[in-house]
Amino acid sequence: MNKAIAQLEPRSVWTNFSKLNAVPRPSKKEERVIAFMMDFGSTLGFETLKDEVGNVIIRKPASPGFENRKMITLQSHLDMVHQKNSDTEFNFDTQGIQMRLEGDWVKANGTTLGADNGMGVATIMALLESKDIAHPPLEALFTIDEETGMTGAFGLKGGILKGEILLNLDTEEDDEIDIGCAGGVDVTAKRSYNEKSSVHGDIGFEIKVSGLKGGHSGMDIHKGFGNANKIMNRLLFAGLSYNMRIAALEGGSLRNAIPRESHAVININKSQKISFLAAFDKVVSEIKAELRFVEKELKVSIEPRKTSKKVMGLGAQGKLLKGIYAAHNGVYKMSTSIPGLVETSNNVAKVKVGNGEIHIGCLTRSSVETGKMDLAQALKATFELAGFEVNFSGSYPGWNPNPNSEILKITKKVYTDLFSVEPRVVACHAGLECGILGQNYPEMDMVSFGPTIHGAHSPDERVSVSSVQKFWKFLLEILKEIPSK
Template identity: 45%
Template sequence: MSAIHELQPHALWQHFSAICDIPHPSFHEEQIREHLIGFAKEHDLEWQSDAVGNVIIRKHATPGMENRVGVIFQGHMDMVPQKNNDTVHDFPTDPIKAYIDGDWVTAEGTTLGADNGIGMAAALAVLAAKDLHHGPIEALFTATEETGMIGAQGLQPGVLDGKILLNLDTEDEGELYIGCAGGTRIEVNGEYATETPVDNFVFKTLAISGLKGGHSGCDIHLGRGNAIKLLIRALHRLEAEGVRIASLTGGSLANAIPREASAVIAIPEASQIACDNIIDQCSNELTAELSVVEPNLTLTLSNAAPAAELMSLQDQSKWVAAVNACPNGAQRMSDSIEGVVETSLNMGVLTINEGKVKAHILPRSLVGSCNDALSDAVAGLFRMLDAEVIFSDSYPGWKPDPDSQILAIMKRVYAELYAQAPGVKVVHAGLECGLLGSKYPEWDMISFGPTIRFPHSPDEKVHIQSVAKFWDLLVATLKAIPEA
């Protein structure tokens, strides 16, 4: 365990430290699942695991509170695996190296997994506690939330008995969330003809790096650079000098804003000086445009080994134009909720190699019809290139209920604890509440959490003091749950 287990509240941080030691990226949740089941057995708690890998742990009410409304804690088991290029880390096998950095806890060169490890840790701390006051509790730990909400998709109605859902997966202390955007994952699969390069090409790697990246829902309003889109922009300019693409790779997840992208390119020998000038111009333009939000942006050209194949000139022109034209970022702000993005899109992954083009794109919207319209527009763009376009893992938004009983309770509790009113918000990121509410429409739902910055990127960090406030609010809320 690192020194983080000594932080307050001890129980929560001890569980979070243990979670950091257990590899749990999406699709590799076996060890964390076994940890949860082992925890339930150790504490003599009822548990079950369903067909899609969700884990449910139940705890009886403390004496005198048996007639309170049942509460469900909900968080997800997986974390987003992102690392810096110079960091050696194998997410399915290596622990997260968490450490204290001033007022924050962060990790060495990787995502921290505070999203949603802190939520899991809080639930475990309540389940293990002997000195708290609460009614019946069920803790739902869902599988593979970050790449399709698979656990929430597969949860069956009638399994859980509680009526109030506390989702522990938002990232601003002092704010209570009562709604979220829905989304659809788009996979694009295309093909291109190849050509053998001629002798008068010089091979280089064009790379963009130093971007902040981040969560494609929570951070999309910040206007950060998308490495794929910026690289394609530069390549589009270079096409005028006869530059050809041998391969390209950018991004790693549909729901993470790409921080890095690179392409192996073939430059005609006679065009080297002209291409150097274009790259300098692009670098200066991007630096000027994004100096505030991306101060460390770099566009570099370095030597590369010769490639055996190039993208055909005709196909290259089509694909570069299509990716360049594809929408990206915040598309529309909400008319009804001030300051919240209504509709957005993130091109999270693009690869071009060996005659194949693959892209992963994630549109989101608070309005279902707007999400559908944007998804159809993207599909239409790439289908004009005869690409296969697959929609998957669609999830509904969560419609806000300003008259929610648990909202009223938590607003009162927060004001009593901190002598100020909490914010009431809708988040553009996708929460599992929309899917869960479609299966349990009787649930009264709310989401809250500590302050986490830069989730889904290696800069992820969680504010220490906010974790203590999050815990105090959770404990006080459980005590304030009304009778059934």
């Protein structure tokens, strides 16, 4: 445990965050953190149960004088995005997160921090183990696999939860109260290709794109950050005029993270080396100029390597590069009902080429269900024209805003009274579990809020210490204001 971080205030929150981050918990591999949370609840002597998909529920009776208040369901997810810098040696399956304190920010050493959504989990843990905090009956819901499919929320059956109000602690700006979010769908394109033998006289090169900011493919999609897959595709497309042949290509790793790095292995005819490298440098300069204000650390390298024996056929290669070039990436449409909200977007998240197989993975988001599927169909048409088979999977609904929510009125008043300014009431372009949970619990009143977290889903992820203090103060006051049954 990092002692400096564990001693930050509120100490109970940071101590629990440190304990949580010592437990490996990448998405779809939550067995250890589920056991950790079950042991935590049982040790406190509270009703603790695990549902059939692995969600953990812990219930704590009300503090004296609050027995007749409505039960609150506090909800956060146990899993975390596992991203690291290419030069960082780290195994998310076996190692705990290595944290450090820099001024007002807690960060990790070359990996994601897990503040998304570990700060929410740690905050709920602090409330459960507290002995001197006034609160109504509490029901803690710790869901699994939020980051790669929301299967925990989908798998939670109706009738299990007892709370009347749900506080989701999974947003990333401490002056916001969220009342809506986007839905999403995975768009996956696959095809095979025939490998060809390299041509006599070819020489090999290795291309790397790195140093991009990456980030959350929902919350950061409007910021104009570079997408490593689209940048690499642009570089390779320029090589078509020089008989360039792709041997292997891989970029991005997670559907919900803007890809930060891409790597390609190519052959080029030795006679065209000089003209190819000149054209390559020209495109690199153009890209860097376009992104100079948002991607100051962008690096593009090309180095000689051993000539690859097998490469893509020209037909499949051309369709691959044209398909990715045509595939929309970034903001597709802004909301006409909520100013400043991204309505629909797409992230070209993963590209992998090798051994005769191509795999392209996208995550399409929208706060409008028909808009989500409209863009998904546009991507499907694009890739089918390039000879791919396209499938939709992992579709999840958005969360429709309720501006007349009782808990919204309470949280707005508490925030304004505490901080002498009104909070921003927003809908976000990320995927929150509220929309899914609301399908089986339609009468449950919901809002979402959290501390300030920057760079989520990237190794630049960091959480503000002062913001956590503000968030904690806000939450404790909300609990005092929960109405009677």
